[in-house]
Amino acid sequence: MQDLEFKTESKVATIEILAMAADALWTNKLRSGLTMLGVIIGIASVISITSIGAGASKSTGDRFRALGTDVLQVMAGASKSGNISQGQGSSSTLTWDDAKEIAAQVPAAQVVWAYLQQRAQVVYGDRNTLTTIYGTDLNFPDARNTYPQSGRFFNADELETARQVAVLGPTVQKTLFGEGVDPTGSKIRIKGEVYEVIGLMETKGSQGPVDRDDAIYLPLTIASARLVGNNALTGISVSGIYVKAANQAQLEAAQFQVTNLLRMLHNISPNESDDFSVSNQADIIQTFTTVLSLLSVMVVAIAGISLVVGGIGIANIMLVSVVERTREIGIRKAIGATQSAILSQFLFEAILISTIGGGIGIGSGIGIAAIASAAFKFPLIISMESVAAGFGISVAVGLIAGVVPARSAAKLDPIVALRSD
Incomplete structure (x- = not known):
């Protein structure tokens, strides 16, 4: 019975101390x-960076895996303007014949x-859009597992004879023709040249900031002749x-x-x-x-340094609070408050400050990660481990941070504290 009464009194005392700490804050x-x-x-x-990093990593990984981890990418060399490299693929060191070989x-x-x-720039009627033009060969649909949802892809005869035909991605189709309109048979203009639309590719969606549907596919021969000229x-x-x-085992x-x-x-x-350069998708x-x-x-x-600074700030403010409330501490001790009660009150105040700050920080971190996810179009991944x-x-x-100020408050002499202004 006495144990039960002690536990009840202890619980009430703890609640009172928490209430006093909250009131002081x-x-x-x-x-x-x-x-x-x-x-x-x-x-x-901590929360936002770990979440953004996980989402960006998954998005980029998915983008490369869409091509397959058993895929090599061969890029043309880099051309130079003066001593400045224009980047991989800017030089004409690769040809279609290389691919055939x-x-x-x-x-x-x-x-x-x-x-x-x-x-x-692609134009249809009074509408236009800036998009990516791909001149490709016949292996593109099978290599990328992307096929027309209406119409067809160009054939071997159209590739060999450099016919001015085009297959649109869904994003281009919506921009130029509107939602649900089949563009097959329509005529579009690319760099002043007229192309007949013969198909519409299936939707593949976005991978991170890259919209795979924002593209137009032309026969490689006509793209080379009309868009860039045969510059090899x-x-x-x-x-x-x-x-x-x-298979992946044969990649090396x-x-x-x-x-x-x-x-x-x-x-x-x-x-x-x-x-040229040869990149292994798995290595990338x-x-x-x-x-x-x-x-x-x-x-x-860096965030850890911010937490250390935050801890120092809490310790400083609590020490100031002890000085400001010296008389209050003296009165509490004079009417029977123990050192442990004073210690608990100031310690709880410090913990309450950091806990509320931590809760706001967690919410802010998740919010920042959600905004970044929506803006850059990658998955929102919240790690419960990082939250915990x-x-x-x-x-x-x-x-x-609260230990030193709390001990300082608990050790105050009540008579000295009562004499303070």
Whole structure:
């Protein structure tokens, strides 16, 4: 019975101390809010950065996996203006004939797709849009697992004879023709040239900020002749070549074979550098994930510094609060308050500040991540581990920061405290 009464009294005392701590914080709302700021910024940074990093990583990974992790990307070399590189694919070092030779001579290659890419304005009637034009060969639908939902893709005769036909992506179709309108048979203009629309590709959606449906597909031959001109020394210049291996186990073999074949076709001597680059999709995903993880760690470390600063701010404010409330502490001790009660009150105030700040920080972090997800079109991934860690850290910051001020308050001599102004 006595144990039950003790537990009840202890519970009531704890509730009273919490109520007094909350009342003290509410009385000094502005100061309490400013004290929380460091904790809020730190926790919001941890939550938002981990969520944004996870979403961006998944989006980019999905984008590469859409091509397949058993795919190689061969890019043309970089041209230079003065000493400034224009980036991979800006030089005319790859041709359609290279792609045909890879398909014929690389045993590990299952599907080879060459493409020419350029941005251009497209006009239909009084409507126009800036979109990406892809000059492709016949292997594009199978290589990208993307097929027409209406009409058809161009055929071998249209590719060989450079017919002015086009297949639209759904985004271009909606912009130029309107929702639900079949564009097949219509005429559009690209760089002043008239093209007949023969098909509409199926919807593939967005991958991160990239809208896969915002594109037009032309035969590679007409794209080369009309959009960029045949600027290779021999054959038709292409921006790049995709090589799909029979399976992921043969990817390294395919990369070795493609590299050696292209060096031979381009007459590159052993001591000369490649005029092309071959990228392994799996390696690209791994590299991107590693870089993103390192950036996340760096930002979380910076957020940790913000939490330390926030903890110092809490400790300083609580010490000031002890000085301001010296007489109050003296009165409480004079009417029977114990050292543990005074210690608990100031410790609870510090924990309450950091906990409320942590809760606001968690909400702010999730909000920032949601806004970034909507703006940049990647998945919203909230890690419950980071939320739990953020809340735990905020409580720990308050506990650690409140110990010294609380002990200082608890040890005050009641007579000295009562004499203070």
